[in-house]
Amino acid sequence: MRIEQHPILEFRRGRRITFTFDGRPIEAYEGETIAAALHAAGVRVLSRTRSGAPRGLFCAIGKCSSCLMTVDGIPNVKTCVTPVREGMVVQSQRGPGRLNPDFRPREREVRELRAEAVVVGAGPAGLAATRVLLRHGIKPIVFDENPHLGGQLIKQTHKFFGSRAERAGVRGFSIAEELLSEVEGEAEVLRQARVLGLYFEDGKRVLAVAHTDRLLLVEAEEIIVATGAEERFLLFPGNHLPGVYGAGAVQTLMNVYGVVPGKRALMVGAGNVGLIVSYQLLQAGVEVEAVVEAMPEIGGYHVHAAKIRRLGIPILTRHTVVRALGGERVEGAVIAQVDEKLSPIPGTEREVSVDLVCLATGLNPSTRLLEQAGARMAYVPELGGRVPLHTPHMETTLPGIYVAGDCAGIGEASTAMLEGELAALSLLSRRGLELGGEMEATRKSLEKLRLGPFGARPRAGKEKVFALMKGGSGG
Amino acid sequence: MAEYRSTGILMGSELAGKVPPRERLLKRACAVIECVEEIPCNPCEEACPVGAISVGDPITNPPNLDFDKCTGCGACVGVCPGLAIFLLDLSGGSVRVTLPHELLPVPQAGDEVELLSRAGEVLGRGTVVRTRRAGTTSIVTVELPAEELLWDVRAIRRSS
Numbered sequence: 001m002r003i004e005q006h007p008i009l010e011f012r013r014g015r016r017i018t019f020t021f022d023g024r025p026i027e028a029y030e031g032e033t034i035a036a037a038l039h040a041a042g043v044r045v046l047s048r049t050r051s052g053a054p055r056g057l058f059c060a061i062g063k064c065s066s067c068l069m070t071v072d073g074i075p076n077v078k079t080c081v082t083p084v085r086e087g088m089v090v091q092s093q094r095g096p097g098r099l100n101p102d103f104r105p106r107e108r109e110v111r112e113l114r115a116e117a118v119v120v121g122a123g124p125a126g127l128a129a130t131r132v133l134l135r136h137g138i139k140p141i142v143f144d145e146n147p148h149l150g151g152q153l154i155k156q157t158h159k160f161f162g163s164r165a166e167r168a169g170v171r172g173f174s175i176a177e178e179l180l181s182e183v184e185g186e187a188e189v190l191r192q193a194r195v196l197g198l199y200f201e202d203g204k205r206v207l208a209v210a211h212t213d214r215l216l217l218v219e220a221e222e223i224i225v226a227t228g229a230e231e232r233f234l235l236f237p238g239n240h241l242p243g244v245y246g247a248g249a250v251q252t253l254m255n256v257y258g259v260v261p262g263k264r265a266l267m268v269g270a271g272n273v274g275l276i277v278s279y280q281l282l283q284a285g286v287e288v289e290a291v292v293e294a295m296p297e298i299g300g301y302h303v304h305a306a307k308i309r310r311l312g313i314p315i316l317t318r319h320t321v322v323r324a325l326g327g328e329r330v331e332g333a334v335i336a337q338v339d340e341k342l343s344p345i346p347g348t349e350r351e352v353s354v355d356l357v358c359l360a361t362g363l364n365p366s367t368r369l370l371e372q373a374g375a376r377m378a379y380v381p382e383l384g385g386r387v388p389l390h391t392p393h394m395e396t397t398l399p400g401i402y403v404a405g406d407c408a409g410i411g412e413a414s415t416a417m418l419e420g421e422l423a424a425l426s427l428l429s430r431r432g433l434e435l436g437g438e439m440e441a442t443r444k445s446l447e448k449l450r451l452g453p454f455g456a457r458p459r460a461g462k463e464k465v466f467a468l469m470k471g472g473s474g475g
Numbered sequence: 476m477a478e479y480r481s482t483g484i485l486m487g488s489e490l491a492g493k494v495p496p497r498e499r500l501l502k503r504a505c506a507v508i509e510c511v512e513e514i515p516c517n518p519c520e521e522a523c524p525v526g527a528i529s530v531g532d533p534i535t536n537p538p539n540l541d542f543d544k545c546t547g548c549g550a551c552v553g554v555c556p557g558l559a560i561f562l563l564d565l566s567g568g569s570v571r572v573t574l575p576h577e578l579l580p581v582p583q584a585g586d587e588v589e590l591l592s593r594a595g596e597v598l599g600r601g602t603v604v605r606t607r608r609a610g611t612t613s614i615v616t617v618e619l620p621a622e623e624l625l626w627d628v629r630a631i632r633r634s635s
Contacts, residue, residue: 303512311591451513454513
């Protein structure tokens with residue numbers, strides 16, 4: 001099912017096309033991904049494990065591997081980030097896909113590129129960094145593994161907080177449009193370009209990039225890594241069922257592709273993401289049974305909680321999801337109260353009738369590229385997990401390599417943009433530009449956004465990271 | 476821990492000093508800003524054409540409204556990212572609340588709607604007087620059937 005009318009968004013759909021799924025024709029729109037098109041057609045089970053258990057979508061942004069299918073004979077394709085094409089042959093898999101022995105890949109020459117600067121990730125941090133680089137005469141190459149640029153900004157339908165400088169009062173997707181209009185055409189921006197590795201050869205930095213079906217080797221003088229974050233999973237029986245989605249995946253389906261994610265949802269987690277996505281579900285015409293939160297209090301802003309409470313959505317603190325019910329897809333869920341140790345209290349279980357369980361239980365920084373490159377890391381729970389050590393100016397332990405946004409510690413899109421700007425200013429300073437004043441001002445703006453009780457955790461986390469960086473430790 | 480942190484509903488004690496007094500509302504409409512937490516945000520302060528809202532420095536200060544300066548224009552209602560600002564009005568014998576609304580269908584003047592409390596309970600039915608648009612947010616003014624509802628109605632829903 002597709003969303004025809006939305007209070008905030010207009011869906012500009014592409015040309016109608018047809019592809020096949022396990023031999024059956026499916027109608028789709030050009031510009032959407034295979035997984036979104038299948039979801040719109042009512043297909044929830046994308047593949048099966050070796051034992052036959054169904055697998056559906058989970059993250060919808062290419063970070064997990066829940067949506068792997070065989071596409072035009074190529075197994076293990078991430079269908080959530082692969083655009084659908086006319087005549088495509090899409091097949092579900094059972095277990096790890098098998099390559100057809102007769103399959104011969106089209107031979108493509110490796111393309112070699114050189115750049116003064118490379119930005120990995122075209123989300124808020126990467127685009128903000130790119131904009132600053134362009135302003136100072138450097139044209140970076142920007143890579144993003146998604147078919148759409150803008151990272152998670154493109155599905156944020158709420159108005160941003162902050163001050164005018166941080167675009168407060170403007171909806172996230174509009175901020176993405178603004179950033180993209182300044183960057184596209186100026187910098188070289190490659191979509192569906194997955195950076196596979198970052199290597200040091202003869203003192204040079206080389207990136208290996210899979211760009212659609214071609215390998216790129218990119219020699220870069222400097223690199224800004226802004227690879228974002230991925231949603232945390234939660235352990236409970238039935239969590240494998242199609243219909244258990246990351247809250248971000250639900251946002252992608254509804255707000256990027258205009259696909260109805262389900263009829264009635266259970267939201268797990270009352271942080272800002274859980275609260276905001278619950279509101280967005282209502283806007284997309286989806287009922288929300290309740291928001292369950294294991295902690296004794298709501299994690300997100302009161303104003304976000306108030307928006308859904310007054311529209312009748314209960315927020316059940318000290319509650320969690322115990323299991324998801326159903327054979328082939330979610331047909332219900334059991335929730336229960338939890339004790340101080342967050343264990344379900346026997347006798348408090350209650351069945352709820354939902355076909356969608358959204359997990360908004362936090363994010364982990366996506367740091368594999370920096371880890372692989374050898375950046376020093378540390379486990380900082382306040383920042384969501386393992387993060388690369390960095391200075392207050394976003395320099396990592398690897399010279400000439402900078403980090404910004406959620407992959408440097410989970411924060412907000414507005415802080416990610418400022419970190420991106422800081423990383424770019426650091427890069428420019430290293431190249432000899434005198435930017436002390438601008439850097440100081442940006443750092444001050446960033447500190448301002450982390451004031452108050454909600455900024456306490458990221459603030460503490462960053463302090464740890466800066467101290468470890470100074471002390472030269474970490475592992 | 477304040478109770479609203481577990482319920483999501485502001486109580487009288489948290490709203491003390493935030494709600495304009497009745498005598499003030501008899502003169503003309505006035506905003507009520509239901510924003511009590513220290514979050515980094517100040518578009519309301521910038522949007523107010525008469526300087527009635529102050530956030531100041533640091534930006535995490537909760538906004539403070541000068542009831543006497545407020546003209547009830549509603550500029551802040553459409554910009555608040557938290558959809559936490561409402562207008563209350565008892566002037567000219569009317570009982571009206573103005574609230575931000577982002578669900579379809581867009582309420583139209585004359586529509587009968589259900590009146591919802593901060594907890595989503597149906598408190599009665601009211602009539603839409605006027606809808607204006609601030610971008611894609613609708614700013615809806617609703618006539619309420621009784622004055623006591625003015626302090627509790629904070630959302631509307633299409634009558635079922």
